[in-house]
Amino acid sequence: MPSRDTTDNSPRRRIVEAAVELLESGGPEAVSTRAVAAAAGMQPPAIYRHFGDKDGLLEAVAEHGYTQFLKDKRAQLDLTPADPVQELRHGWDMVVEFGVSHRELFAVMNRSTSSGTDAAHRAGLEILHGRVCRLAAAGWLRVDEELAAQIIQATGQGAVTTWHSTPAERRDPMLLTVLREAMIAAVTRAEPTVPAEESGPAPAARALRAALPDKADVLSDAEQSLLHEWLTRLAADAGTPHA
Known part of the structure; x- marks a missing residue:
């Protein structure tokens, strides 16, 4: 895999950011090597030199998306409620809002399974599993921790997919609220088995x-x-x- 230049104005970063802009405005079909190179002010061979091929470029785009999302997510961690159930709601909303606002980037991120996105993806999963563990420790979980994490992921991705597959004039924000609360009901109890005033x-x-x-x-x-x-x-x- 080509080496990565992490400086802010590196050619690699300019190419990735140009690809993200084209992806968001025109979908995957707009992300041709020629179009990306032109948007980044470079020649097409630069893309092959840094990413190998278009698939390598899309892997880098997915990693960029995960990294940006994690940056925003971590910035919100100190603002999340102390109540672990409310924290779960807040985290789910963040994922869905990102997917609704960044349709094509979200789709590329979900399709990517390469090692290039593993680090950023794993970091996101660690945040999710941390939330699930806090629910379990407080006695809120009604299902196994791994199943809870899968339900949370599946409902978030499903909500975004359903939103974008619905004609704009028929989209109802209440759908997202109902799906979120269905997820909450599926993974948490009405009352915790451990009293709220106790811990450990x-x-x-x-x-x-x-x-x-x-x-x-x-x-x-x-x-x-x-x-x-x-x-x-x-x-x-x-x-x-x-x-």
């Missing part, structure tokens, strides 16, 4: 221990006894080490 492993252990009788058919007697012992230690103790 002790209240979580107490909540799980209380639910153990309902899971008697899942665990063997020995497994349930051992798990009960572990949970009892955690529930009775906020961190005192055991010999």
